[in-house]
Amino acid sequence: MGPLQRPQMVLCDLDGTLVDSVPDLAYCVDTMLARLGRAPCGETAVRNWVGNGLERLVRRALVGALEGEPDPLDFDRAYPIFLELYAEYTFERAALYPGVREGLDFLKAAGYPLGLVTNKAARFTGPLLRHLGLYEDFGIIISGDTLPACKPDPLPLQHAARHFGAEPAASLMIGDSVSDVRAARAAKFGIICTSYGYNHGQDIRDSGPDAVIDSLTELTGILAPSR
Ligand SMILES: O=C(O)COP(=O)(O)O
Numbered sequence: 665m666g667p668l669q670r671p672q673m674v675l676c677d678l679d680g681t682l683v684d685s686v687p688d689l690a691y692c693v694d695t696m697l698a699r700l701g702r703a704p705c706g707e708t709a710v711r712n713w714v715g716n717g718l719e720r721l722v723r724r725a726l727v728g729a730l731e732g733e734p735d736p737l738d739f740d741r742a743y744p745i746f747l748e749l750y751a752e753y754t755f756e757r758a759a760l761y762p763g764v765r766e767g768l769d770f771l772k773a774a775g776y777p778l779g780l781v782t783n784k785a786a787r788f789t790g791p792l793l794r795h796l797g798l799y800e801d802f803g804i805i806i807s808g809d810t811l812p813a814c815k816p817d818p819l820p821l822q823h824a825a826r827h828f829g830a831e832p833a834a835s836l837m838i839g840d841s842v843s844d845v846r847a848a849r850a851a852k853f854g855i856i857c858t859s860y861g862y863n864h865g866q867d868i869r870d871s872g873p874d875a876v877i878d879s880l881t882e883l884t885g886i887l888a889p890s891r
Pocket residue numbers: 677678679680714715716717718781782783784785815841
């Protein structure tokens with residue numbers, strides 16, 4: 665059996681894989697823009713900009729596009745406003761996607777060591793996971809600012825593999841974006857993606873993950889059942 669059917673370790677992404685965090689992020693982005701006297705960008709745009717950390721999200725909101733750099737003075741004014749807002753509204757509207765609790769329970773019952781690797785900053789990851797009752801599910805939690813590099817760099821995945829003593833080539837990542845696929849490929853992990861997450865407006869199938877699922881409950885048909 666390969667890493668897809670019986671992995672030595674499973675890592676989960678957070679935003680767009682376990683949690684729909686965009687309603688809170690969009691609220692904070694638009695409130696930040698309003699405080700700066702600027703027009704809101706709306707939830708659909710924010711949905712396309714999540715996945716490369718909060719700093720990048722704010723830069724994208726300021727230029728109104730996925731690429732490009734805002735005026736440094738604008739960014740220096742905006743970013744602290746966003747951080748203050750998101751600290752207050754980290755999980756006001758956040759919800760687990762359907763099937764997440766069941767999927768994680770299946771993985772735990774099957775005995776897979778579980779880790780979480782997100783590009784979200786650590787100061788928000790912990791409170792969000794605790795609020796959603798997920799914090800205790802993971803043996804390691806690696807946020808976007810935990811290590812010197814974040815996804816799509818393979819470093820957080822390699823770090824988690826070392827933590828659990830797992831072979832990268834026998835390990836599995838579950839994510840939603842091209843950054844998860846790139847990090848997994850660079851680390852030699854298997855990669856399963858959710859169809860419902862955030863991938864900058866692109867179909868995640870175009871990035872060529874090993875499998876695409878509509879719900880984490882589908883893991884029961886892909887991974888080996890409980891030992
Ligand atoms: O971009 C973010 O802040 C978080 O994204 P991730 O949990 O999908 O890595």
